[in-house]
Amino acid sequence: MPISPQQVVSLHYILRTADGATLDSSLDREPMDYLHGHDNILAALESALEGCDVGDKRIVSLTAAEGFGERDEALVQYFGRDAFGPGEIGVGMRFQARTPEGQRSVTVLEIGERQVKVDANHPLAGQALDWDVEILDIRDATRAELSAGHPLGLDVSHTEIEDKKVRR
Template identity: 55%
Template structure:
């Protein structure tokens, strides 16, 4: 069965940056990724590259920044009041997830001052060319429940017992 809309795809991936440094590896966690093709569960460019492939296929997909997490935007580096952070111990490099206009966003602390904090709301991988080494493990038809939810459901529980969740 080939990858097409309304099908659940199970795959392993290794994500690397342009220098070949591994940033994420599903095999290292022993947890493959399941996604519902055609439902925006993964990046559109990855979906396009995977379309038509079948279980057993391996491919490498390289994404330019605009196809992945976008270009870096210097306007997204901002100074905010210190009171916006509940933690007393803040340090450069710390990351927080906050609500954003388009869903949750990651905020990275760049500098901590007495009365303010300089943060970067660009995605940590913004501006980077990324390479995905993909191995398709399984392709199957989605269930009605999965189509209704818009993502794969765990196989060992009933659909009503599954909480809404976002795929990585």
């Protein structure tokens, strides 16, 4: 059954930069599941997987714009240190910030006595990316999944228990 909208797709992936450095991989953990046609993954990646079948392997190369967007230096800003409240902050820490566009994740770049420099760009913004994907399973989504807009975990009452672990 080829991938089409309203289906739950289970896949393994390796995410690499265009120069081949591995950024993330699902190979050492559970496969990733997503509901096709519901914006659960990057649009360009989803489009490239349309029509694939179980067992298919594909390398999908995305430009920065197709991936997490181009870097926008206007999203690098300074905030007063008091905006972060009490507690210790450190370079590399991520916070949720309220912006006119809604909630946005920011990364701390520098910490001064009175100001903190943050970057609201996605950490992978500006990078071309390669997704090495293997399709493991495709199934029709349940009504509950379609209503939720994403895959749901299996109902434990209908799941086999093996070695005292609930399989997902």
